[in-house]
Each structure stands twice: as C-alpha cells, then as structure tokens.
Amino acid sequence: MTVVVEEPVFETQAEIVKKPLENNDLVLDAGFKMPEVKDLASENGFAKPETNAFGNTFRDYEAATERKKIVEEFYKQNHIHQTVDFVKKMREEYRKLDKVEMSIWECCELLNTVVDESDPDLDEPQIQHLLQTAEAIRKDYPNEDWLHLTALIHDLGKVLVHPSFGELPQWAVVGDTFPVGCAFDESIVHHKYFKENPDYYNPEYNTKYGIYSEGCGLENVMVSWGHDDYMYLVAKENGTTLPNAGLFIVRFHSFYALHKAGAYMHLLNDEDKESLKWLHVFNKYDLYSKSKVRIDVEEVKPYYLSLINKYFPPKLRW
Numbered sequence: 001m002t003v004v005v006e007e008p009v010f011e012t013q014a015e016i017v018k019k020p021l022e023n024n025d026l027v028l029d030a031g032f033k034m035p036e037v038k039d040l041a042s043e044n045g046f047a048k049p050e051t052n053a054f055g056n057t058f059r060d061y062e063a064a065t066e067r068k069k070i071v072e073e074f075y076k077q078n079h080i081h082q083t084v085d086f087v088k089k090m091r092e093e094y095r096k097l098d099k100v101e102m103s104i105w106e107c108c109e110l111l112n113t114v115v116d117e118s119d120p121d122l123d124e125p126q127i128q129h130l131l132q133t134a135e136a137i138r139k140d141y142p143n144e145d146w147l148h149l150t151a152l153i154h155d156l157g158k159v160l161v162h163p164s165f166g167e168l169p170q171w172a173v174v175g176d177t178f179p180v181g182c183a184f185d186e187s188i189v190h191h192k193y194f195k196e197n198p199d200y201y202n203p204e205y206n207t208k209y210g211i212y213s214e215g216c217g218l219e220n221v222m223v224s225w226g227h228d229d230y231m232y233l234v235a236k237e238n239g240t241t242l243p244n245a246g247l248f249i250v251r252f253h254s255f256y257a258l259h260k261a262g263a264y265m266h267l268l269n270d271e272d273k274e275s276l277k278w279l280h281v282f283n284k285y286d287l288y289s290k291s292k293v294r295i296d297v298e299e300v301k302p303y304y305l306s307l308i309n310k311y312f313p314p315k316l317r318w
C-alpha cells in the first residue's frame, strides 16, 4: 500500500487531501494553510512551476479547481459521518491500544515510510513537517522542551490510515475537527453538510450546550474523530508526563472553529483558556513552518530522542 502525505487545501486552513490515485493510495495533509487559489501552484502541495516536473500555471489552475471539489467532497463525508455514536465507538475501539507496540521515534519512521515519493507533486516526507515545526518552535522558544516534543508528535495519529491501525478513511483521520454532542458552529468549514448528519436533528445534541454545560472543560467534550484525538489518547493512556498544554495542543490542533474562529469558548474552563494560548503559539508554526529547508534528521535525532525519553516510556501501546 502507498500512503501519500501531502499539503492541503482549504478555504479556512487545515488539513488534507487529494483523492486516492489508485485503490490503495491514500493521501493526507501536512497541516498547512490554504492559500489563495492563484497561489496554489507554489503553496499547496505543488512544487513551484519551475521545479514541478509537469508544471505550468494552466495545469496548476485546473488542479486547484479539481482539488477544491475533492476537498468539498471530503468534508461532506466527514460532516455526515462524525456523530456522537461514531466518536464514542472510535474512542472505545482505539482506547484498547491493542494494535501495535512501538516507540515514539519508531512511529515517526513509520509515518515517514508511507510517503509515496513517486508523486512529483509531493513535497516533503511527513517527518520533515514534524521536525520543521519542532525546530522552528525550538528556535523561538528554546526553553520549552515539552513544546518541541509536542510538535514532533502532533501528527503521529495519522498512522490511522495504515493497515495495522484499521486503515481508516481520510474523513476519519484528517481535516478540521469540531465538538459533537452540541450544535455545529457556523464557522466550521462547509457547515451546510451537517444537514445530512443525524445529530443535526437530535434535540439532545443540537443546542448551544447540547450534552455539555458552561465551562465544563474540553476534557469532557467529545470532538470529531481523527489523528488528533487518537494521538491524545495514545499519549495519555501510555502515561506521558507532557504538561496539559501539550496534550491540549495534540488534541485540538485541528479544531479551527476554536483556535481560529473563537467559537465554543463557553465550554472552556480556566485551564483550557491557559492552554489555548499555547495552542495559538503552536498553530502558527504548524501552518507556516514550511520552510523548504530540509532538516537533517540524523543531526537532530539525539535531541528528540532525549525528549522522548524524558516524557514517554520507551515503548508505547498504540
């Protein structure tokens, strides 16, 4: 199987997606920002025209239009299927942690090996995105070692697309996340497709608070299932000593309605509000760390291994 990790697409931001090229080809995001359509050639998973084997602006423009449709279809599937029942089922299944046993670094390598380097439009292997984000933060916040490690691990949950992890469809792995069990905020990308989600009509789930209460804390809120919530569960259940802000970043880094649009603030408790400040810091680097400077993995590996050793057990259950 080939898994392609690539830069995304959207109006609002976030993560994904190009349709599978063949049956078993899967495509993921690298967590970058959606630029203007006219900038897609250089910004959105396509190499700049002069460096793209096929490149010219006409082709890129067509690709951009096609890509937009694919993203919309992605969100349609996502918004239809992410229900309270679905999230409960996935959390129950993946909380078992009975899939694989490996270290954090081994997971970085696993995610890296599933990049299809034969795709000329493909940018960097996923580990480059992880390390570029981590190294950029390290430069600006040298004393926050927990934040460096948080950056390294934030997308590891994307292994959910791998056969050993259930080979989940993309709509259950990447893309923006949002709470389930209360009303879907208007700021969520492609909001109209929630009208096809059964929870939209459930009076228990379709009010401002739904099953939650004022200031209940995001810890107690279910969010749509994807790589964020999965990695959060893995870290927590394996007894990480990362501070709460680190776990908060891992769990909510795709929750754009919160950290970009400022929605759902009524569900946050005081600790969440503190963590949100760090999420805002982190998010800038997640989106914009795509310096094309390639990180020398072997050079920085000892530093990250020391952090892994500090905050995680040598082997984790996944």
Ligand SMILES: [Fe+2]
Pocket: 030, 031, 032, 129, 154, 155, 286
């Ligand atoms: Fe990312």
Ligand SMILES: [Fe+2]
Pocket: 015, 031, 154, 155, 227, 253, 254
């Ligand atoms: Fe992500």
